[in-house]
Amino acid sequence: MHGHRARSTRRTAPRAVALGTGGLILAALLPATAAQAGSGGGCAHRVNNTYDKLLDCVTLEGVRDHQEALQKIADNSTDPYYPGSRAAGTDGYTQSVDYVATTLREAGYQVTLDPVEVDYAFPAVLTQLTPVAADYETAAFSGSGSARVEGPVTPVDINLEGDRASTSGCETADFAGLDLNGDSDIALVQRGTCTFGLKAQNAQDAGFEAVVVFNQGNAPDRLDLFIGDATSLDLEGTQPTDLTIPVVGASFDQGVALAAPGSTAVVEARIEQRTDHSVIAELPGRNPDNVVMAGAHLDSVPEGPGINDDGSGTAALLETAQMMARSKPVNTLRFAFWAGEELGLIGSTDYVEGLSQTERDRIALYMNYDMIGSPNYVFMVYDADESSFPAPDGLTIPAGSTAIEDVYESYYTLVGEPYDDTAFDGRSDYQAFIEADIPAGGLFTGAEEVKTEQQAAIWGGTAGEQFDPCYHLACDTAENVDLHALDVNSDLVAFAMLTFAYSTETVNGVPGRPVPGKPVVLPAPAGPEGTFVTTDGGAAGPRAAA
Secondary structure, rough: OOOOOOOOOOOOOOOOOEEEOEOOOOOOOOOOEEEEEEOOOOOOOOOOOOOHHHHHHHOOHHHHHHHHHHHHHHHHHOOOOOOOOOOOOOHHHHHHHHHHHHHHHOOOOEEEEEEEEHHHHHHOEEEEEEEEOEEOOOOEEEOOEEEEEEEEEEEEEOOOOOOOOOOOOOOHHEEEEEEOOOOOOOEEEEEEOOOOHHOOOOOOOHHOOOOEEEEOOOOOOOOOOOOOOEEEEOOOOOOEEOOOOOEEEEEEEHHHHHHHOOOOEEEEOOEEEEEEEEEEEEOOOEEEEEEEEEEEEOOEOOOOOOOOHHHHHHHHHHHHHHHOOOOOOOOEEEEEEOHHHHOHHHHHHHHHHHHOOHHHEEEEEEEOOOOOOOOOOOOEEEEOOOOOOOOOOOOOOOOOOHHHHHHHHHHHHOOOOEEEEOOOOOOOOOOHHOOOEEEEEOOOOOOOOEEEEHHHHHHHHOOEEOOOOOOOOOOOOOOOOOOOHHHHHHHHHHHHHHHHOOOEEEHHEEEEOOOOOEEEEEEEOOOOOOOOOOOOOHHHHHHHOO
């Protein structure tokens, strides 16, 4: 239960944000309360083409119904290795696809199931044989190859003392002169500095048959077992690995044990390729050549049902789509529910790479919703204008993205909710879109980052705890949500979709027209709270880098 939420004392004079075709939205809007909500029966059948109508119909109750449906799907999963999840390759994911696709077809959308190949990882094995005998909890990294390897463990440039600073495995020189057994060598590399994919690829190129990546041990949050993404050699994800050897994870203490002289071990990862589907739903508008797109990922991690990550974005987007089915938009609307995000943005990447340049040019913008109801939340917006976070080296933020950020920030200001920036770094399903130079934006309420005292004073919640204490765990259930955060963000998802359904002129210069009904004035953004000046506030996504 959250305490009192302190409101920002910073105020700016109201200034309208241009959202229509040369016109300004002119009157105030507040989200509908539960008492005002009219979704009981009539909402799905009326033309919700005004802000008042749509936000009256997009309700917290409706969003929660979708989350409960996803929870039930996870509960009923019969996967022998990952029960209780909706992970890629499981029947829980297949049933999630069926639920979303059926819901959207019944609402009247043109639904396409976009196939994509995913790796289903059977439970991995990490067993130390000498000088101690122990079975260690582990799992395979995304991008791991399949094999069973039994042999000597060779530490590679590790640092177990002092600050434990580590560049282990980042350079080919780290592997020079190591004594290899020939056909059963296991490289032990430490987390730190470069991508996991580069460490593993260097080990494979040096002749190792398996890799164990253990946690760095330099901070409290770098002690336990962790599992990362080994699909990329570089931080930008533009250089894929070519791994055929197994790559598994270990805790720092396990790494210390495995680094002992004379250590031998068994490493096993078994990967099976399966076909999953992303769900793509389209509502034709008057302009077929200007597509407004929004997405959320549909898969969970194997450890749990993923009802915040990303059942929150999925549920809010699905509720919005249902209530906009009869909205008769100016621009064509496209809703996407992605496969394989947790395995390395597989569904969204495959989708964008499969589009022709002409098809890419039709997409005016993409909005991403990955974790928008975290129980110890901070309201965050992707920082397209780089006011808090410079874009990573090599990443160019597409022109027009700032206009999307402005709509989100002005809405938070309108309804009296303080907000902050989160890094525009491509660490979720918008990555492929920005690489294709498609303007993008999104919302985020936090994952494994720890809330500060300053943030607790602004947004409530508990300082010293993660924004989502159940991030990537079995406890990410339907109870793992802050209802206030989910309610506010669900309204904002709907508000932004309706805004751009009528005009994307501020984003890409394509004229539209004002949203029908009573116009709305959006004040100038109040500005981010600035609580991430010295703290990583990066958006959720695969952990490719150390």
